Amino acid sequence: MKKLVLTAAALAMSAGMALAGSHATTVRMGTEGAYPPYNFINDAGEVDGFERELGDELCKRAELTCEWVTNDWDSIIPNLVSGNYDTIIAGMSITPERDEVIDFTQEYIPGSPSAYVALSDDVDTTGGVIAAQTATIQAGYVADSGATLVEFATADETIAAVRNGEADAVLADKDFLAPIVAESNGELKFVGDDVVIGGGVGMGVRESDTELKEKFNAAIQSMKDDGSLNALIRKWFGEDAQTF
Amino acid sequence: MSACLDTIVAYGLRSIGIGERLLPKRDFTLCEHFTLIGSGLLWNLYFGILAIFFGFFLANAIAMAKANRRWWLRKPAEWFIFIFRGSPLFIQFFLFYEAFVLLPKMGWDINLGFTEITVETRWLTRAWLGALIVLILNTTAYSAEIFYGALKSIPKGDIEAADAYGLTGWKRYRRIIWPTMLRLAWPAYTNEAIFLFHATTLVFFSGFPAWRQKGDALYYASYFADKTFNPFVAYPILAGYFILLTLTVIAVYGAINRRLNRHLPQEARRKLRIRPNVVR
Amino acid sequence: MFSWCTDPDTLEGLAWLSCYLTTGKHMAFYRSFGTVMVLLLVTAPVALAFGFAGAMAARSHFAPLRWLGKGYTAVVRGVPDIAFFLFFVIALDQGIEYLRHRIKCPDWSEPIRQGNDFVVCPAAKMPLSSAPQWVHETYGFALAVITFAIVFGAFAANVLYGGMRAVPRAQMETAEAYGMSRRQAFWRIMVPQMWVYALPGLGNLWMILIKATPLLFLLGVEDIVYWARELGGSKTSAFTYPHPDWRLYYFLALLVFYLLLTRVSEIVLDRLMARLTHGQATSGAKSGGRAADKGLAI
Numbered sequence: 001m002k003k004l005v006l007t008a009a010a011l012a013m014s015a016g017m018a019l020a021g022s023h024a025t026t027v028r029m030g031t032e033g034a035y036p037p038y039n040f041i042n043d044a045g046e047v048d049g050f051e052r053e054l055g056d057e058l059c060k061r062a063e064l065t066c067e068w069v070t071n072d073w074d075s076i077i078p079n080l081v082s083g084n085y086d087t088i089i090a091g092m093s094i095t096p097e098r099d100e101v102i103d104f105t106q107e108y109i110p111g112s113p114s115a116y117v118a119l120s121d122d123v124d125t126t127g128g129v130i131a132a133q134t135a136t137i138q139a140g141y142v143a144d145s146g147a148t149l150v151e152f153a154t155a156d157e158t159i160a161a162v163r164n165g166e167a168d169a170v171l172a173d174k175d176f177l178a179p180i181v182a183e184s185n186g187e188l189k190f191v192g193d194d195v196v197i198g199g200g201v202g203m204g205v206r207e208s209d210t211e212l213k214e215k216f217n218a219a220i221q222s223m224k225d226d227g228s229l230n231a232l233i234r235k236w237f238g239e240d241a242q243t244f
Numbered sequence: 245m246s247a248c249l250d251t252i253v254a255y256g257l258r259s260i261g262i263g264e265r266l267l268p269k270r271d272f273t274l275c276e277h278f279t280l281i282g283s284g285l286l287w288n289l290y291f292g293i294l295a296i297f298f299g300f301f302l303a304n305a306i307a308m309a310k311a312n313r314r315w316w317l318r319k320p321a322e323w324f325i326f327i328f329r330g331s332p333l334f335i336q337f338f339l340f341y342e343a344f345v346l347l348p349k350m351g352w353d354i355n356l357g358f359t360e361i362t363v364e365t366r367w368l369t370r371a372w373l374g375a376l377i378v379l380i381l382n383t384t385a386y387s388a389e390i391f392y393g394a395l396k397s398i399p400k401g402d403i404e405a406a407d408a409y410g411l412t413g414w415k416r417y418r419r420i421i422w423p424t425m426l427r428l429a430w431p432a433y434t435n436e437a438i439f440l441f442h443a444t445t446l447v448f449f450s451g452f453p454a455w456r457q458k459g460d461a462l463y464y465a466s467y468f469a470d471k472t473f474n475p476f477v478a479y480p481i482l483a484g485y486f487i488l489l490t491l492t493v494i495a496v497y498g499a500i501n502r503r504l505n506r507h508l509p510q511e512a513r514r515k516l517r518i519r520p521n522v523v524r
Numbered sequence: 525m526f527s528w529c530t531d532p533d534t535l536e537g538l539a540w541l542s543c544y545l546t547t548g549k550h551m552a553f554y555r556s557f558g559t560v561m562v563l564l565l566v567t568a569p570v571a572l573a574f575g576f577a578g579a580m581a582a583r584s585h586f587a588p589l590r591w592l593g594k595g596y597t598a599v600v601r602g603v604p605d606i607a608f609f610l611f612f613v614i615a616l617d618q619g620i621e622y623l624r625h626r627i628k629c630p631d632w633s634e635p636i637r638q639g640n641d642f643v644v645c646p647a648a649k650m651p652l653s654s655a656p657q658w659v660h661e662t663y664g665f666a667l668a669v670i671t672f673a674i675v676f677g678a679f680a681a682n683v684l685y686g687g688m689r690a691v692p693r694a695q696m697e698t699a700e701a702y703g704m705s706r707r708q709a710f711w712r713i714m715v716p717q718m719w720v721y722a723l724p725g726l727g728n729l730w731m732i733l734i735k736a737t738p739l740l741f742l743l744g745v746e747d748i749v750y751w752a753r754e755l756g757g758s759k760t761s762a763f764t765y766p767h768p769d770w771r772l773y774y775f776l777a778l779l780v781f782y783l784l785l786t787r788v789s790e791i792v793l794d795r796l797m798a799r800l801t802h803g804q805a806t807s808g809a810k811s812g813g814r815a816a817d818k819g820l821a822i
Contacts, residue, residue, distance in 0.1 A: 026654045033754075036760065036762050036763075037762050040762070041754060042549070042763070042764070043547040043548060043549050043763060043765060044547065044548035044549065045547075045548035045549040045551065046548070049762075065654075067657060069657070069660065070746075071744065072741070072744070074466065074470060075475070075614075077473040078469070078473055078614060079614070079744075081473065082617065082618055082642045083641075083642055083643065083644065083649065084617070097471065098473075101472075101473040101640045102473075102640070134454075134470075135467075135470040140269075143267070143457060148455065149456055149457060150453045150454070150455050151453055151457070152453050153450060154753065154757065156757040156758060157453075159758070159769075161453065164345045164346070166345060166369060166453070179760040179761070179762060180758075180760060183760050183761060183766070206643070207641055208638045208639075208641045208643050209641075326786075327783065329786070330782060330786035330787065331779050331782045331783055331786075332735040332736075332737075332738045332782060333735070334739075334749070335738065335779050335782065338771075338775050339772075339775060339776070342775075438601070438602075441604075442604035442606075445604045445606050445607065446606065465610075469610070473640065474640065475610060475614060476615065479607050479611040480611065482607045483602075483603040483608065486602055486603050486604055486607065487598075487599060487602035489602075490601070490602035491602070
């Protein structure tokens with residue numbers, strides 16, 4: 001009898017601790033910090049961009065304390081599942097492959113198109129040499145399209161490859177490319193049709209973390225309902241950006 | 245089992261562009277892991293073997309230049325060794341790649357008698373040539389320093405004996421100095437070879453872009469780790485392959501070492517064995 | 525930073541550059557040079573300790589311990605450090621959290637592995653998720669130090685093992701003749717003498733360690749390569765200081781940094797060697813001098 005009571009007490013205690021723990025814990029937001037305007041490190045050395053502003057607002061609405069951490073893109077999912085941070089908010093498109101390993105909240109950016117950028121108009125996007133960042137959905141798309149895929153470790157290098165003639169064109173998120181094209185003084189231009197790969201962009205969470213996922217889902221929904229999400233998208237991606 | 249044979253046929257030479265063009269996308273099997281990573285290993289072998297081959301001859305020349313009394317031979321050799329040994333290979337890859345893409349795109353036709361080939365500067369930006377050049381220069385610098393160290397520690401008596409026998413110039417070098425140098429340098433040179441093979445994993449990781457998903461062992465290992473989001477399968481397989489490769493290098497170099505030392509009495513041979521660890 | 529930096533768009537030339545080079549981000553870049561130096565200075569003794577333990581194990585008369593010591597050096601030396609870094613840190617981190625979980629939350633009923641997820645109780649998190657950012661960074665740094673130390677410990681073990689064997693046998697025999705036990709002879713005769721033989725190899729290892737530091741960014745530490753890439757990449761006008769691709773200049777700066785560090789180390793090691801071998805005629809001291817060293821995959 002005594003033993004039973006003790007176990008029960010221990011259970012109650014640990015449950016209490018878990019509860020107290022969940023209040024005290026900070027949600028760590030993992031991002032890449034190298035993909036403007038989604039997320040980047042500003043000149044003060046802090047995480048900035050669309051997702052920083054969005055994430056802070058979501059945390060406020062969900063009444064969570066949030067902390068920002070950056071992680072290399074290549075290992076961003078392994079580090080989430082091993083618990084080094086609790087969410088991925090890094091312009092990550094929702095794809096079936098990723099969905100098998102982690103869970104996504106609802107989209108906070110509608111399915112955004114990818115686009116080809118090149119130096120001249122007469123580029124063959126299905127037979128030429130196309131640059132893409134390693135381990136992105138665009139790299140997979142180019143490999144399937146029949147074009148010659150050249151992979152670079154960072155997005156910056158893919159643009160450089162087009163500029164110096166290594167690659168005929170680059171395939172990347174249109175939102176990422178737009179400011180670069182706009183500021184290239186006509187040197188770079190969009191070619192071919194936009195392609196839609198994968199779904200929209202959502203926050204990644206561990207599959208076991210359903211509670212957190214629901215909190216963020218509710219917060220995103222509330223931002224969609226009052227129109228503040230659309231305003232935020234327009235602020236960072238321009239007036240023509242797709243909204244909800 | 246037969247499914248695995250199919251995989252090997254499809255992907256065994258994928259890294260050099262033979263076989264299935266598209267990489268597996270989902271439901272990865274262990275067989276696919278082993279086959280593709282092993283296929284990528286071909287590139288590591290290619291870079292390692294060729295760099296060691298060319299580097300060996302260049303290193304001999306540079307080591308001689310560094311040991312030379314004339315400053316205009318010695319100084320450039322010293323600087324070459326210092327710059328390549330003093331900076332991370334990672335940064336050397338980056339700087340060379342940047343330099344190679346700046347070269348104007350040109351081509352020359354070279355008539356080989358039976359066939360005509362076009363040599364293009366564009367090749368320099370490709371890993372198979374550009375990265376190979378960087379690796380050759382890098383291993384040349386390290387090996388040259390090893391050879392130079394060995395050259396300096398050749399027992400004076402050996403050279404005096406050669407003089408006494410009337411050996412001079414080229415003959416003295418070829419018969420006495422060079423073999424002794426090689427014998428003394430060999431253990432350290434073995435380590436250099438091991439490290440060079442390890443260094444080849446950096447080629448596609450940070451230096452040169454991978455074309456048509458043709459990459460080395462690390463490239464495919466990180467492809468799997470990226471698709472399965474699980475680093476605990478692909479990287480240990482890669483590690484296993486490299487342990488085998490290292491053991492092979494040690495065996496080959498050990499055989500050469502025995503040949504180099506075969507004239508020595510048993511006792512002296514063992515003595516020399518001790519030194520490798522110290523020199524390393 | 526400076527008073528004139530309030531509106532960077534209007535600045536030009538040197539004034540612009542002076543503001544650009546003193547942004548918060550550049551300060552973080554400059555600090556990361558300190559990070560690299562601290563890593564080098566902390567890792568070296570830890571790796572030496574690992575190496576000493578490894579060498580002692582490899583010399584042990586107890587067979588399993590000997591296999592452990594030899595296996596450790598053989599396996600770690602056989603694997604490219606880059607491959608090791610890519611999975612080892614996560615494994616180490618999970619291992620630590622697993623142990624803490626077993627100790628701190630014995631009543632936890634949920635499985636730790638849920639599909640792909642690695643879930644431990646909140647109290648076992650290392651560091652606690654509510655801990656401030658600097659604790660997380662320090663922890664990440666400590667993991668990097670341990671990982672580096674394990675890799676370089678294997679090489680150091682090899683060098684020290686060689687150093688121990690290079691101590692003339694006659695010395696040990698003399699010690700035994702004076703009635704010292706094996707243990708006494710080891711600590712009083714062999715250990716003090718082996719350093720001279722091991723120093724050239726250890727010096728080379730230090731050079732290799734210097735050149736392996738660019739791999740730190742793989743371990744999640746924001747080191748000089750991380751910042752050089754980050755700062756050098758082209759910046760659109762979303763940034764306060766837009767500029768084209770300047771990675772070349774940043775990497776040239778890193779090149780100079782590494783060359784200087786190597787040069788200074790070479791001079792210090794040469795002096796140390798000259799002092800240690802003063803009046804001593806050891807072949808190890810002479811021939812080993814500057815012979816072999818090579819960036820571990822770098």
